[in-house]
Amino acid sequence: MSKTAILEIDGKKYEFPIFKGSENEEAIDIKKLRDLTGMVTLDPGYKNSGSCTSEITFLDGELGILRYRGYAIEDLAENANFLEVSYLLIFGEKPTAVQLDKFENDIRKHTLVNEEMKSILDGFPKTAHPMGILAAMTSALTSFNPKSVDVENEKDMYCAVCKTMGKFLVIATWTFRKNMGYPMNYYDNTKGYVENFMRLMFEIPTEPYKVNQTVIDALDKLFILHADHEQNCSTSTVRMVGSSHAGLFASISAGVSALWGPLHGGANQAVLEMLEEIHNNGGDTDKYLAKAKDKADPFRLMGFGHRVYKNFDPRAKIIKKAANEVLATLGVEDPILEIARKLEKAALEDEYFKARNLYPNVDFYSGIIYRALGIPTDMFTVMFAIGRLPGWIAQWKEMRENKEPIGRPRQIYTGSPLREFK
Ligand code: CMC
Numbered sequence: 001m002s003k004t005a006i007l008e009i010d011g012k013k014y015e016f017p018i019f020k021g022s023e024n025e026e027a028i029d030i031k032k033l034r035d036l037t038g039m040v041t042l043d044p045g046y047k048n049s050g051s052c053t054s055e056i057t058f059l060d061g062e063l064g065i066l067r068y069r070g071y072a073i074e075d076l077a078e079n080a081n082f083l084e085v086s087y088l089l090i091f092g093e094k095p096t097a098v099q100l101d102k103f104e105n106d107i108r109k110h111t112l113v114n115e116e117m118k119s120i121l122d123g124f125p126k127t128a129h130p131m132g133i134l135a136a137m138t139s140a141l142t143s144f145n146p147k148s149v150d151v152e153n154e155k156d157m158y159c160a161v162c163k164t165m166g167k168f169l170v171i172a173t174w175t176f177r178k179n180m181g182y183p184m185n186y187y188d189n190t191k192g193y194v195e196n197f198m199r200l201m202f203e204i205p206t207e208p209y210k211v212n213q214t215v216i217d218a219l220d221k222l223f224i225l226h227a228d229h230e231q232n233c234s235t236s237t238v239r240m241v242g243s244s245h246a247g248l249f250a251s252i253s254a255g256v257s258a259l260w261g262p263l264h265g266g267a268n269q270a271v272l273e274m275l276e277e278i279h280n281n282g283g284d285t286d287k288y289l290a291k292a293k294d295k296a297d298p299f300r301l302m303g304f305g306h307r308v309y310k311n312f313d314p315r316a317k318i319i320k321k322a323a324n325e326v327l328a329t330l331g332v333e334d335p336i337l338e339i340a341r342k343l344e345k346a347a348l349e350d351e352y353f354k355a356r357n358l359y360p361n362v363d364f365y366s367g368i369i370y371r372a373l374g375i376p377t378d379m380f381t382v383m384f385a386i387g388r389l390p391g392w393i394a395q396w397k398e399m400r401e402n403k404e405p406i407g408r409p410r411q412i413y414t415g416s417p418l419r420e421f422k
Pocket residue numbers: 232262263264265266267292293299300301302303304305306307308356358361362363
């Protein structure tokens with residue numbers, strides 16, 4: 001007999017099915033709740049609500065497990081490359097060599113960004129944050145690619161996927177070039193995706209660009225670690241916007257805006273700024289730990305805590321190791337890394353952090369690697385966005401293919417009763 005849940009309201013009992021996921025996660029299926037009882041649930045921040053079923057990513061916060069399409073994140077970070085993982089997330093299976101080759105070539109067909117996009121870029125002040133520019137430019141892609149908006153069949157979907165993968169990377173790096181006053185440049189279709197990222201960022205017309213394989217490998221790994229994280233704030237936003245049948249670019253643009261916030265992807269920038277501040281103020285980590293614990297102080301230890309991981313963030317473990325390796329290989333000695341280590345150790349031994357299961361998250365060490373690679377702090381969240389792109393696309397595609405209904409939560413009104421306006 002399948003398991004059910006009984007809800008009793010005013011002496012009347014209602015029975016609801018229990019839905020079981022493929023990893024035995026259980027959920028009370030309340031689809032009929034309002035019809036049967038006239039009531040809705042109240043769950044701010046969706047801490048207890050599953051908004052969808054998904055076959056893409058499995059996450060167990062208690063055990064610190066993260067898997068894409070059944071493959072452990074540790075396995076993928078070690079053995080796959082970013083485009084392979086992107087294909088896996090978006091299309092459901094690991095690509096064969098032929099499929100991967102085709103995917104990469106199809107992305108290359110869409111790496112040219114309309115020249116008129118540059119005039120939009122010109123309109124932003126030099127001081128604009130790259131995430132704001134990226135959100136606007138991604139949305140603008142809709143106007144230049146109107147055919148990619150109505151995705152009605154598999155072919156259109158595939159084309160929209162390749163277009164997004166190709167053009168997003170270019171405009172993401174243009175946000176940096178604008179700030180630097182560099183001329184905008186072009187994707188080199190003879191080179192790989194991650195190598196192109198570095199070229200697009202740093203290559204200048206006056207001198208040849210030398211590729212550093214350590215850097216490319218580290219970035220590849222970082223992008224993989226960020227590629228998907230089930231129904232986080234930005235991904236839920238992408239699915240929500242897409243559920244109104246808005247196009248892929250518009251949905252991704254909304255995801256970029258959601259990611260920008262310091263409680264989400266913006267945390268990687270906030271972590272580095274925090275570590276720099278501690279360093280500049282003499283390196284007193286205890287003082288900042290005390291601030292983080294003080295409820296009267298809005299300061300939080302950035303890069304610590306997670307809505308879902310309550311034991312450790314498996315991505316943070318891999319990134320910490322990678323940070324040590326990258327800095328050692330590049331011969332970079334960064335006092336900020338020392339501050340991070342000291343802060344992490346102190347927090348992990350502290351009762352406040354232990355009692356609340358607060359551990360370093362993915363953002364705690366990623367910024368230290370970005371910094372070592374010469375990526376400026378305000379580009380950190382853009383790096384996160386580039387990594388998260390295939391996840392957003394995969395989730396959007398799944399939502400459309402599952403023909404999910406428009407996302408539209410209920411609320412409980414707590415405002416004024418009817419009054420007269422005279
Ligand atoms: N520093 C100090 N106290 C904290 C922190 C922190 N970083 N994180 C949580 N707490 C405390 C919080 O004050 C609360 O205490 P109490 O129970 O006494 O009121 C308790 O821990 C639970 O926190 P919460 O805010 O209810 O937890 P949440 O699940 O709503 O928030 C979070 C999760 C990630 C937003 C939060 O831990 C946070 O703000 N962390 C810092 C920002 C950060 O690093 N964000 C990146 C998240 S990982 C990458 C990503 O998803 O983009």
